[in-house]
Structure formats: C-alpha cells, structure tokens
Amino acid sequence: MAFTYSKLAESTVGSGGSATVTFNNIPQNYTDLVIKISARAASDTQSAPTMMTFNGITSGYTMRRILGTGGGIVSQTATQTGILTTGSDFTASTFGSGEVYISNYSSASAKSISSDSTNENNATGCYIVFVAGAWSNTSPITSITFTQEVGNTAQHSTFILYGIRAEV
Amino acid sequence: MSISKLTTNGVNGSKYNTVSADNYYMEPIATTLLTSTTGTITFSNIPQTYKHLQLRVFAQTNYSVGSDFLYFNINNDSATTYRHHQMFSNGSGITHSTATDTAGFYINRFGNTSTGYWGNCVVDIFDYTNANKTKTVRSFGGVDWNGSVEGAIYYMSGLYPQTSPITTIKISSDSSRVLSINSRFSLYGLKG
Numbered sequence: 001m002a003f004t005y006s007k008l009a010e011s012t013v014g015s016g017g018s019a020t021v022t023f024n025n026i027p028q029n030y031t032d033l034v035i036k037i038s039a040r041a042a043s044d045t046q047s048a049p050t051m052m053t054f055n056g057i058t059s060g061y062t063m064r065r066i067l068g069t070g071g072g073i074v075s076q077t078a079t080q081t082g083i084l085t086t087g088s089d090f091t092a093s094t095f096g097s098g099e100v101y102i103s104n105y106s107s108a109s110a111k112s113i114s115s116d117s118t119n120e121n122n123a124t125g126c127y128i129v130f131v132a133g134a135w136s137n138t139s140p141i142t143s144i145t146f147t148q149e150v151g152n153t154a155q156h157s158t159f160i161l162y163g164i165r166a167e168v
Numbered sequence: 169m170s171i172s173k174l175t176t177n178g179v180n181g182s183k184y185n186t187v188s189a190d191n192y193y194m195e196p197i198a199t200t201l202l203t204s205t206t207g208t209i210t211f212s213n214i215p216q217t218y219k220h221l222q223l224r225v226f227a228q229t230n231y232s233v234g235s236d237f238l239y240f241n242i243n244n245d246s247a248t249t250y251r252h253h254q255m256f257s258n259g260s261g262i263t264h265s266t267a268t269d270t271a272g273f274y275i276n277r278f279g280n281t282s283t284g285y286w287g288n289c290v291v292d293i294f295d296y297t298n299a300n301k302t303k304t305v306r307s308f309g310g311v312d313w314n315g316s317v318e319g320a321i322y323y324m325s326g327l328y329p330q331t332s333p334i335t336t337i338k339i340s341s342d343s344s345r346v347l348s349i350n351s352r353f354s355l356y357g358l359k360g
Contacts, residue, residue, distance in 0.1 A: 005193040010219075010360055036220060036358075038294040038301070068255040068264035093331055094302045097294050118253065118325035120304045124266050126253040128323055156300040160219065160360055162193060 006030075009161045017042040017152030022145040023161050026105070030163030033102040035144070037117070038158045039085040040095045043151030047127040048087040048119065050148055051080050052100065054111070054141045063113075063133035070125045081133030082146070083117035088154070090121035095157065105141040110134055194222070199354040205230070206347055208340040211355050214296075216333060219360025221293040225309070227351040228279040228286045229341045234318035235287065235311050236280060236345060241272035241338040242303060242328045251327045256310075258320040271340070273326035276309045277318075281348050287311030289322070296334040303328040 008030075009023050026033070041048035047069075053061070063081040067074050083098035098117025105111060113133035120126060135141075146159060195218075200209045214221070229236040241250075252273035253266045267274070278287030289309025295301050305326045313319030337355070341347055 007193060007359055036292075036294065038298075038304075068253075070253070070264055070266065073255065073262050073264050091302065091327070091329060093300060094327065094329070095295070095304060097292060097304050097306045097325070099292070116306070116308070116323065118304075118306050118323075120251075120253070120302075120325050120327040122251050122327055122329050126266065126325060128253065128255045128264065128325060130323075156298065158219075158295055158298075158360075 004165055006163050007160060008163045011159045013153050013155050013157040015155055017154050019152050020145050020147050021153055021159050022143060024143045026142050026144065026161070027163065028106040028140060031104065031166040032164040033105050034162040034164060035100040036160045036162070037083060037098045037100070038095045040154040040157055041085050041088050041148050041151060042154040043088050044148050045087040045089040046125070048085045048148060050082045050085045050146050050153070052082040053145045053147070054135055054137070055139055055143055056145065057137060060136040061133065063131050065129050065131045068128040081113050081131060081135070083115050083131070084119050084127050084129050085148070085153070086119035086121065090119065091123070094120050094122070096120065102141065107140065108138050110136050110138060111141060193359055195357050197355045197357050199352065202347055202349050202351045205349060207345070208338055209347065209353050211337045212335070214335050214337065215357060216297045218357030219295070220358040221296050221334070222356045222358060223291040223293070223337065224354045224356070225275070225291065225339070225352070226286060226288045228281060228348040229345045230281045230348065231342070231345045232280065232282055234280065235277040235313060235320065236341065237274040237277055239269070239272035239340045240275045240291070240305065240326060241340065242334050243332060243336050244338060245330065246270050248328065248330055251329070252324055254322055254324045256320050256322045258317040260317055272338070273328070275307045275324060275326070276322045277311050277320050279311050283313065285311055285313055293334065299331050299333060302331055303334055
C-alpha cells in the first residue's frame with residue numbers, strides 16, 4: 001500500500017538535553033521529506049540557530065533567509081541551513097516551532113530545502129525566519145542531523161520526520 | 169476516522185488504480201461551517217491522542233472599516249496575558265511587531281462583508297498535550313484587498329504562557345463584530 005504522507009521517525013530529547021538529534025537510515029522510497037520541530041536551546045541564547053546536516057557531511061550548504069528580529073527585518077546569506085529554536089534566555093518552557101521541507105531527497109542531484117520557523121518569547125524580542133537553502137552534494141540523503149550552534153538541544157524538544165510520496 | 173485508501177475501477181475495466189488518498193498522517197477532528205453569523209466558534213473536548221494540531225481558517229467579519237483580526241483563545245482562559253509576534257506586509261513595506269491581550273493572541277487578517285473579500289490561514293499548534301511546554305502556535309495567511317493596504321500577508325507566532333494541555337480552542341472576532349456566514353474552521357490532528 002502506498003502512503004502519501006507518513007511519519008517515518010520521531011525523536012524527543014531526554015533529560016539533560018542532547019548535542020545532536022539524528023534520523024538515520026531514512027527510507028529512500030518517498031519523494032520529499034518534511035520535519036516538524038518544536039525545540040529549544042539548552043544554553044545558546046536569543047535566536048539559537050539550529051544547523052541541519054545531511055549524511056554526516058558538514059560542507060556544501062548555502063542559504064538565503066529573511067529574518068525578523070523584533071527590531072527589523074533583514075535579508076541574509078550564509079553557508080549553512082536550518083531553522084531557529086528558542087534561546088535559553090527566552091521565556092522558560094517555551095519552545096520554537098518550525099517546519100523543514102526537503103525536495104527530491106533521494107535524487108542524485110543537488111538538494112533544495114525550505115523552512116520557516118519562529119522562536120517565541122514573552123517579550124518584544126522574538127525571531128521569525130524563512131529559509132531557502134541548498135546542499136550541493138548529489139548523494140541521496142540517508143541521514144539528517146540537527147545541532148545547536150552552541151551547546152545542546154533542550155529536553156522535551158521534539159523532531160518528527162515525515163515522508164511524502166508523489167503519485168507518478 | 170480518515171480515509172486510508174481509495175481505489176477506482178480503471179478505464180480498461182480490469183485494472184484497479186490507486187488514488188492518492190492514503191493518509192496515515194493527518195485526521196479531521198471537527199469542522200464548523202457557519203450557517204448564521206456569530207461572534208465565537210469553539211472546539212471543545214479536543215482529543216489528546218495526537219502529536220500536533222492544525223487549524224485551517226477561511227473567514228470574514230462584518231468589520232466595516234477594513235480587514236480584521238481574529239482572537240485565538242486557549243482553554244477558555246481570559247485571565248492569562250497572551251502574546252503574539254508577527255511579520256507582515258501590506259504591499260508597502262514589511263514589519264515585525266508584537267502585542268499582548270488577555271482575550272487571546274491574534275491570528276492573521278480576514279476580509280469583511282462590505283467588500284466581499286475573505287481571508288485564510290493555516291495555524292500549526294505543536295505538542296499541544298505536552299505539560300512541559302508553554303503553548304505556541306505559528307500561523308501563515310492573510311487577505312488580499314484588490315490593491316488596498318487593508319490587504320496583508322501575515323506570518324504570526326502566538327504564545328499562551330501556560331503549560332496545561334489544550335482541550336479547548338475558541339476563535340472570536342472583536343467584541344463588536346461577528347463572523348460571516350460561510351466562514352469555515354477545520355481542526356485536524358497530526359499523528360506522531
């Protein structure tokens with residue numbers, strides 16, 4: 001039976017936080033991947049960038065993003081891709097929300113990634129970001145790892161990986 | 169229960185084609201389609217068995233001045249101060265701002281009866297049963313207004329700074345306004 005939109009894996013960060021959250025052995029029989037994320041940084045502050053790497057490879061990533069900071073909106077480029085999570089100095093027990101879309105993840109061409117995310121804070125400061133990213137590597141994506149720019153991902157953060165299949 | 173699979177008899181008679189209706193991800197919980205105007209719609213006794221919720225809104229109010237926000241209230245709590253942050257553009261710039269209110273946080277802008285415009289948005293509510301997290305939502309949508317700055321596109325983040333599981337969601341217009349007939353609110357559960 002074909003599954004058009006199916007959960008493939010789920011990860012909830014346990015006590016003490018985690019340096020990495022990884023989905024391994026991703027099935028290659030879907031068209032696209034979606035990851036829904038509710039996360040917070042254990043020690044990083046403010047915007048708390050969460051980087052995403054594929055297949056354990058840390059090179060070949062680029063992105064353009066629109067970032068709202070509470071003090072203005074900027075357009076930026078960077079040599080990474082990912083989302084924002086809630087910084088540890090923001091309101092306690094409050095987690096950022098984000099969604100990542102990875103098209104044609106099993107193809108032998110460069111990968112296209114888009115995401116939107118926001119980290120909440122019961123104050124004026126709060127970040128919202130839209131990302132259009134690329135990974136120039138042509139290998140099929142078999143694993144995805146999330147890491148905080150600084151420190152661990154906080155306990156109770158959740159990452160759910162879904163597969164989307166196109167009817168051809 | 170959602171449809172899990174559909175098959176149709178193929179045009180050649182002997183072949184059964186699978187239709188893309190397989191869905192082991194998202195199930196409809198409830199829909200309210202207004203047949204009369206009202207100031208508030210409520211989803212109560214929300215099942216606690218899903219990982220995330222998603223609310224899809226197509227709405228309009230009778231606000232005579234222009235496009236209109238709706239309030240998103242959780243668990244009938246009007247004592248807590250809610251907060252939202254928003255990034256929006258009305259065609260003449262883009263802004264990031266925040267506000268607080270005890271009635272709930274805002275979700276997007278919607279149309280009004282005098283112009284006939286409607287607004288829509290999709291609201292994601294992650295980990296709505298998790299007692300270790302305050303409740304946050306993100307919403308994307310807006311309304312076009314045929315060139316007027318009343319039209320706007322919104323990406324909003326809402327905070328209900330309480331950790332209690334969400335059992336009730338109430339959507340309401342400002343106190344002096346009502347939602348139009350044919351406004352639709354559909355709540356879905358996303359499996360974890």
